[in-house]
Amino acid sequence: MRYYLFRTRRLSRRQLGSWQDWKLRAVFWSGAVMVGLLVVAFAWVAELASHTFTQIHAQSPYLPVLITPVGMVVIVWLMRQLGTESQGSGIPQVLVVLKQRYHWLRPAFLSLRVILSKFVLTCLGLLCGASIGREGPSVHMGAAMMYSVGRVGRLNQKYVDNSLIVAGGAAGVSAAFNAPLAGIVFAIEELSGSFEQRTSGTLIMAIILSGVVVLMIMGHYSFFGHPDGALDITRDWAAIGVTALVCGLLGGFFSRLLIKGSQFLSPYAKEHPYRVVVLCALVLVFLGLITGGATYGSGYEQASTLLSGEQPGNWTFALAKMSATLVSYFTGIPGGLFSPSLAAGAGIGNVVGGFFPGSSLVGLTLVAMAAFLAGVIQRPITSFVIVMELTGNRHDILLPLMAGALLSAAVAKVVWARPLYDSLADRLSDGQGMALEKPQDKPAERGNEKAESEDGGKEPERQLPG
Secondary structure, X not given: OXXXXXXXXXXXXXXXXXXXXXXXXXXXXXXXXXXXXXXHHHHHHXXXXXHHHHHHHHHOOOOHHHHHHHHHHHHHHHHHHXXXXXXXXXXXXXXXXXXXXXXXXXXXXXXXXXXXHHHHHHXXXXXXXXXXXXXXXXXXXXXXXXXXXXXXXXXOOHHHHHHHHHHHHHXXXXXXHOOHHHHHHHHHHHHHOOXXXXXXXXXXXXXXXXXHHHHHHHOOXXXXXXXXXXXXXXXXXXXXXXXXXXXXXXXXXXXXXXXXXXXXXXXXXXXXXXXXXXXXXXXHXXXXXXXXXXXXXXXXXXXXXXXXXXXXXXXXXXXXXXXXXXXXXXXXXXXXXXXXXXXXHHHHHHHHHHHOOOOOHHHHHHHHHHHHHHHHHOOHHHHHHHHHHHOOOOHHHHHHHHHHHHHHHHHHHHHOOOOHHHHXXXXXXXXXXXXXXXXXXXXXHHHHXXXXXXXXXXXXXXXXXX
16 A cells, blocks of 8 residues: 555646746746736737838838838937947847857847847837838747746756747747647747647647737737638649649749848948848838739738738739838848848739639639748748638648648748748858857856866756646
8 A cells, every 4th residue: 555655646746847847937938928017018019019100101102211211220320329239130139149059149039139129229219111021020039038037946957948938939930820729830830840748748838828918908809801702622623733834933032132131231231231231121101102002011001901802912022122122121220020021922813813813813812822922931831830820720722721731831941041030040150141150258268168068068957737
């Protein structure tokens, strides 16, 4: 009997985990709740900023001629004062610090100051009419928040830091899109490459918790509602294939222009940063004038309009939205690419769908949204899962979305072989666009490094609970 009770007690302890296991869980879960709250606040302020700019544009379409260039110059000036770690999407920064060689950059790239800077400057960018999204910044802020919570909890093992960063970035996607499955897939496909058994349970729970926070505050909703439009892949295969082919070519071309354009402008931007900002802002304003303001902002409203069938699409919007997103990125201000890419994809699908009257126009627009995003970032699974969850988890169109995204990503590789965020992370790690010189180690740090080298440089590892 004593032996049975002893075995039962040991089994219960093993199942429940040790105090350290629960400490890890508490850090992950509290961090996930904080990420959810942060992203909800960010979404609310960002929507307010976008709505304010829309009202300004409604007063006069020529007001952005003054507001947009001046506002973007102010944003870049503030960014240079607060630190350039917050520039751009934020996903390349997360990818860089996940690499073993660049662990020393984590305190700089994932600080609370970066969270504040990313939050404020992205919202200011939307207030100025920049063609940017908030999903990339949500990934960066989520990773930074989880990493900061881990530092407070004194969790400094390298693999735990990695798991915190991946969980934070994935929770940011989940909360930003209100799409838990998209967060999990994004963690696998973009941030970590695979789920390790030791991290999977705790990481997934963190993503779920951030999503629950969003649901509790904002309720259950789909960004694009529940658009009608079914496709039969056995009947509409030609329309789906052509849509994916066009989106793959344009998505790959977009990525190529973004990387090559950044390389071309980078030397001049270092010498004359504000001239580049003003030039790009004026191009953005010109695109806004010729499209009636359709290219300003994230593009959610335009995509929703195209999905409702209220307004026919045309090549002008699709190409202008791509161009507006490029010049917004070239300014260096914080802002993401997901939302503008979805909007541009909706414009492409609405045009291509017009050549196939026998197929659902709305269905092909949805396929094009997933396909163009897949062509840009070359992450097809993340792309079609995002579109599926943004439109109410419609499984009747899942196969066309999958086929379109996979084919588009394959075609895009012909135009630009490397995934976009990997290319941007490579540029970042090469010191292009941001100084990455390692600061001099403090004496205490040198002592730690020496002790580490004497121990063979090994850290004790322990599996994450779950």
